[in-house]
Amino acid sequence: METYLGTTLQEDRLAPNQRTETLRQPSPRGGLQRATPDGGTSRHALLHVTTRRATEFVDITDRLAAIVATCGLRARLINIQTLHTTTGIVVNEHEPLLLTDFESTLEQAAPAGSCYHHDDLSVRTVNLTPDERINGHAHCRALLLPVSACLNVVNGRLLLGRWQRVFLVELDGPRERMLSLMVFGEMVCTADLDLETSRSGGGGE
Secondary structure (H helix, E strand, O other), X not given: OEEEOOEEEEEOOOOXXXXXXXXXXXXXXXXXXXXXXXXXXXXXXXXXXXXXXXXXXXXXXXXXXXXXXXXXXXXEEEEEEEOOOXXXXXXXXXXXXXXXXXXXXXXXXXXXXXXXXXHOOOOOOOOOOOOOOXXXXXXXXXXXXXXXXXXXXXXXXXXXXXXXXXXXXXXXXOOEEEXXXXXXXXXXXXXXHHHHHHHHOOXXX
């Protein structure tokens, strides 16, 4: 288990090669609680994802739902942002053949075998690293995808259409990836929790 900015990362039993985040409750000195202009609060978490293929659509919907459920807020919105220039965030259907079509579309848009100035290390002088990857095609594909998605939360659950799922799109894998999540909502006071428990029939012996 590791901690980053008050966010606890735990092993995810539902996804063996990934981890899920449980947001800590705010400390008396503030912790993760942040005031928003409308008097609400926000929580932040970092979601780590290990990808396995060069191009991959990783379904993160269930992990986002878990974040919403454990954030300690009456959530209204969750914003998901990738922190990498060769990934994207999309909302679409999780159907295997369709995902193959998506990959084919990206390959047609920016073929991996084409020549890219970004990959010419004999003339390139900016943002070079010792383990520089040949990934001009991945950057060009990322140009076509959004880097974030903002989703509504209603009655404690992500509001998604029947077939909608949230994907991290890997364009230069396999890699270790990180997403920044912000959950916005209002604090749940003790009286609210007692009322909800009473309505649900809980709290009895």
